Amino acid sequence: MPTFYGTEITSRLMLGTAQYPSPATLADTFRRSGAGIATVSVRREAGGDQAGQDFWTLIRDLGVAVLPNTASCYSVREAVTTAHMARELFDTNWIKLEVIGHADTLQPDPFGLVEAAAQLAEDGFEVFPYCTEDLVLCERLVEVGCKVLMPWGAPIGTGLGLNNIYGLRSLRAHFPDIPLVVDAGLGLPSHASRAMELGYDAVLLNTAVAKAGDPAAMAHAFALAVEAGALAAGADPMDPRDMAAPSTPVFGKAML
């Protein structure tokens, strides 16, 4: 299994914890998925609201590793301060770094992302940058200390799958030794399987499972797809070709 910052992961399927119909469904979904890493966030809580405390109890009982995010941060300062608050709350150096550059597509701001990643790496964080598949951006992220890269498949929450197969394949070829996770945009298990077939190490998704009619069943489907794709990638797939090639031997066919 791939290793993220010295920790061997237990499943190639990573799941978000948002948008489930109920806490019980969330817990059931995680059990059926076999996911070993859950993404979480930090949000305001100052009044009598205890939602955060209840959520923390639920996540702790799942027995999974947590990967806090900096979702909805548009500036380096916001992202860095949020990361520090998350580190104290969740007691982990892991941070899924999001620095958003565009509201409609939630596309990462590549310039802010590199600056924030450099700052956080200096502060002792282990950064999982939510990035695009841009080779130059990914080079910069690795240069400032990122040892995992998480390119998007498609914009967050769209379910469109892998929008740029060529780019993702190039990234895999360019960084054979860096763990790569397709993060965001997956809608169906086949998308996850495809990412694995491209040689990716893991996938991270949320909406595709949480918004399915039966989240636990969909999570199980994703788990099977991820396992199938990874198995296929390791089995040296055949090369595609344009012209047909009969699989049944022609030699010995009766002359009729």
Place this chain on the structure above:
Amino acid sequence: MKIIVNGEAQETRAPTLAALLGELGKGEAKVATSVNEVFVPKHQRADHGLHEGDRVEVVAPRQGG
């Protein structure tokens, strides 16, 4: 004095960030804090004095993708 807590103006007599959290009923809660957009670690809250107009953020664990 008047300060801003999670985007809302409020009056407080709390001299420190730790005292403010006590006023808010979050003294023992699993929360993290910042003042004027700068992270204030838990162990510094008792020494972090509050001033008129300070912008305090108090956050807790929450669902995320």
